[in-house]
Amino acid sequence: MSPRFLPHARLATLLEHLHERGFMTLAPQLLDDAILYRPLTSVDNLPHGVGVEQQPGSYRILHRDDQRCFAWANGPQALKPLTFSPEEILWQARRDAQGAIVFDAPSTKLKATAVLGVRSCDIAALKLQEAHFLDGVTRDSSFAAQRDSLLIIAVNCSHPAATCFCASTGDGPSCSSGYDLLFDELDEGFVIQSGSEMGASILAELPLASVTDTQLNAVELQQRAATLQQRHLPSRNLRDALFASLDHPRWQSVAERCLACGNCTSVCPTCFCHSEHDEPALSGEVSTHLRHWGSCFTADHSYIHGVVIRASIAERYRQWLTHKLGSWHDQYGRSGCVGCGRCIAWCPVGIDITEEATAICGEGVS
Numbered sequence: 074m075s076p077r078f079l080p081h082a083r084l085a086t087l088l089e090h091l092h093e094r095g096f097m098t099l100a101p102q103l104l105d106d107a108i109l110y111r112p113l114t115s116v117d118n119l120p121h122g123v124g125v126e127q128q129p130g131s132y133r134i135l136h137r138d139d140q141r142c143f144a145w146a147n148g149p150q151a152l153k154p155l156t157f158s159p160e161e162i163l164w165q166a167r168r169d170a171q172g173a174i175v176f177d178a179p180s181t182k183l184k185a186t187a188v189l190g191v192r193s194c195d196i197a198a199l200k201l202q203e204a205h206f207l208d209g210v211t212r213d214s215s216f217a218a219q220r221d222s223l224l225i226i227a228v229n230c231s232h233p234a235a236t237c238f239c240a241s242t243g244d245g246p247s248c249s250s251g252y253d254l255l256f257d258e259l260d261e262g263f264v265i266q267s268g269s270e271m272g273a274s275i276l277a278e279l280p281l282a283s284v285t286d287t288q289l290n291a292v293e294l295q296q297r298a299a300t301l302q303q304r305h306l307p308s309r310n311l312r313d314a315l316f317a318s319l320d321h322p323r324w325q326s327v328a329e330r331c332l333a334c335g336n337c338t339s340v341c342p343t344c345f346c347h348s349e350h351d352e353p354a355l356s357g358e359v360s361t362h363l364r365h366w367g368s369c370f371t372a373d374h375s376y377i378h379g380v381v382i383r384a385s386i387a388e389r390y391r392q393w394l395t396h397k398l399g400s401w402h403d404q405y406g407r408s409g410c411v412g413c414g415r416c417i418a419w420c421p422v423g424i425d426i427t428e429e430a431t432a433i434c435g436e437g438v439s
Contacts, residue, residue, distance in 0.1 A: 077281035078288060080262035081140060084116045086280060091187045094275070096224060099155070100189040101148060106134050108148035110155075110188065120145070127234035127414065130423030143190055143258050146234035147413055151195045151342030155188065156202060156219045159366045163215065163349065167359045181218035189226045191252065193245035194237075194413040196227060198342030200251060204405045205345055224271065227252035231295045233302050236414030238427055241305035244411040247296050257292040264292050304417075304427045306398070307436050309408060314434035315399040319391065323432045328387035330422050335368035337416035337424075338393070343409045346374060369393050398430060 079087065091098050100113035103120045113119070124135040125145040137144060162179045169175050199220075206216035230239075230246035239245030248255055253272035257264040264284055267273040308314070338344040346367040353360040367374055370389045375382035383389050401409035410426070417425050 076264050076266040076284045076289075077276060077279075078262060078284045079265055079279065079281055081142075082262075083280065084119075084142075084263070087275075088113065088116055090275065090279060091224075094185075096185045096187040098187045098189060101143070103134065107132065108134075108145060110148075110150050110190075113189065116142075124232065125234060127236045127418040128423070129236065129417050129425050130420055132418050139260055141258055141260065143228045143256070144232045146230060146232060146237050147192055147194070147415065149340050149415065149419055151340070151413070151415070152188065152191060152199050152223075153202065153342050153344075155186070155223060156199070156216055157206070157345060157366075158215075158219070158364075161215060161364055163362045163364050165359060165361050179215070181214060183218055183222040185224065186222055187224040187226055189228075191225050191227045192230050192413075193227070193248040194230075194239045194411040195342050196225065196248055196251040197239075197242075197244035197411040198413070199225075201343045201401075201405060201407075201409060201411070202345065224254075225252045226254045226256065227268075228256045228258060229292075229296060229299075231258065231299055233299055234414060234418070235303050236417040237302050237412060238304040238306060238414060239412030240300050240302050241427075242309060242408060242410055242412035246299040246302075257295065259288060259291050259295075264288055304414065304425070306408075306410065306412070306427055307431050307434055310402055311408070311430060311434050312399040312402045315395045315430075318433050319395070321433050323429065324387045324391045327390055327424060327429055328385065330424060331370075331386050331390050332421060333370040333386045333389060334421060335370045336419050336421060337426075338368040338370060339366065340415040340419045341397075342411060342413060342415070343397075344368070348373065369396070394426070394429065394433075 088098055098113045099110045101108045101120055102111045102118050103123060104111065108120055108125065119142040121140045121142055122137045123145065124137045126133045126135055165177045167175055206213040227248045229248055233246055250268065252268040254275065255266050255268055265276060267276045338346065346369055347364050348367040349362065349364050351360050351362050369392050372381045383392055397409040401407065
């Protein structure tokens with residue numbers, strides 16, 4: 074379908090329509106001085122007139138003079154918690170009436186969820202997560218169930234942060250695929266187009282107007298301006314340059330600043346490291362097997378048979394960067410970085426992945 078227009082004043086009709094179709098809607102809302110996805114009960118709860126200033130080690134909410142809802146780059150959350158839960162039950166073991174051990178899988182029936190406000194970098198990250206959890210030797214049923222429950226309503230990014238560099242990774246700031254509906258927000262409302270059969274079906278039932286040439290020109294100018302980002306990686310493929318620089322002195326230099334806190338891996342939309350453990354009930358009748366987010370910055374991540382393989386922070390940072398920007402090319406055919414810049418903003422000491430990659434690999438990498 075051709076693009077259509079929805080005024081800001083009629084955005085509630087979309088929320089009502091999604092509710093009638095059985096969707097719970099998650100949308101960005103202001104909470105504890107950050108923009109986070111939360112269940113949306115009223116469009117009044119969207120971050121109208123809110124902007125975000127992000128710098129290395131800094132995330133600050135700003136208040137704007139307009140009433141736009143999506144005039145900011147991203148918050149600390151991505152789609153990752155919705156498909157790869159921070160903590161989830163993989164299975165439970167119990168004793169039946171005869172005393173035999175029985176294994177039960179958790180229910181995979183989930184409520185259909187529409188996610189409003191998804192950015193292009195997070196759609197790119199979702200595709201990488203799908204490559205890991207769904208396209209490998211073993212299909213992750215938990216991830217598949219959570220992914221299948223999502224309706225993606227994306228918004229083209231019009232206000233990248235100073236920490237963003239998705240243009241250099243090829244993942245934004247505009248969406249090209251992977252969405253059900255796509256918004257471009259203007260001062261007066263939204264230019265909307267569909268990207269799936271479900272999206273087209275929703276679009277056909279909304280009270281939308283035709284898009285004017287003036288609105289299309291405004292969208293084009295807005296998207297052009299959004300590509301003027303301040304940061305970039307020196308190349309989309311740093312595999313060979315990184316593995317040729319394993320003894321570079323910069324690894325030790327960055328380790329002297331790094332706290333190994335794991336913030337970067339928590340906010341990264343593509344990191345998938347995890348740990349598993351069992352929680353037996355005190356009765357001895359039931360034991361629950363859980364999966365938790367992990368991080369290659371922890372000592373436990375490289376613990377093997379009494380030895381921590383990567384004992385120093387320099388080795389852990391090198392593992393993270395060489396895997397993210399290097400060996401992902403062998404595994405998934407591209408870098409694991411989508412240029413969202415979250416690891417820069419949410420690092421307590423402001424370590425900048427683009428600065429470190431350039432220092433190690435150089436600007437002239439092909």
